Amino acid sequence: GVVLFATILPRCGWAACGYAGVSVSGSVEEIADACRALDAVLAYFDRIGFKPTPEIRISFQDRVFIDMYAQSYQPEGKEPAGQSEVSGFYDSRRKELQIASARRDIRRERRPWGIEWSHPIAYSILQHELAHAIVAGLLGNEYQRLGKSWHELVAYAVQFDLMDRELKSAVLANYPAAEPF
Numbered sequence: 001g002v003v004l005f006a007t008i009l010p011r012c013g014w015a016a017c018g019y020a021g022v023s024v025s026g027s028v029e030e031i032a033d034a035c036r037a038l039d040a041v042l043a044y045f046d047r048i049g050f051k052p053t054p055e056i057r058i059s060f061q062d063r064v065f066i067d068m069y070a071q072s073y074q075p076e077g078k079e080p081a082g083q084s085e086v087s088g089f090y091d092s093r094r095k096e097l098q099i100a101s102a103r104r105d106i107r108r109e110r111r112p113w114g115i116e117w118s119h120p121i122a123y124s125i126l127q128h129e130l131a132h133a134i135v136a137g138l139l140g141n142e143y144q145r146l147g148k149s150w151h152e153l154v155a156y157a158v159q160f161d162l163m164d165r166e167l168k169s170a171v172l173a174n175y176p177a178a179e180p181f
């Protein structure tokens with residue numbers, strides 16, 4: 001009974017995935033997902049000529065929320081407007097990635113690209129968020145100066161390049177009018 005109980009409890013892997021600057025909290029399966037996804041993202045950046053050293057805390061959650069702010073034309077305008085549920089989020093200031101787990105029995109309303117929540121879509125989103133983390137590490141203090149649209153362009157480009165072929169086909173099937181460029 002004790003062994004079974006220990007395998008169910010969430011764990012935290014410090015110096016996880018073979019990197020001193022990486023920690024992962026979650027189940028054994030979630031930690032394995034994080035390490036596999038991190039290796040794939042690092043290999044992607046290596047193929048294009050970068051040798052990043054990851055520094056990140058990854059935590060698998062039942063649900064992930066981000067703070068929302070009211071739109072304002074004032075320079076200091078950051079009026080809190082509540083929270084919104086997301087699939088994953090990378091906080092560059094804290095070097096922390098929170099990701100909604102697909103390995104927990106939780107019904108999700110979110111349907112990224114019109115695809116039902118599943119392990120392949122969650123894994124792909126994990127790679128997207130890891131791409132943000134790697135770019136943040138490569139750019140250092142310049143990361144915040146790059147516009148949000150550019151951050152997303154890079155993360156989506158990495159995500160789609162690494163995406164499982166079946167999932168990529170399903171995503172593209174939901175957008176038949178989209179043309180490659």
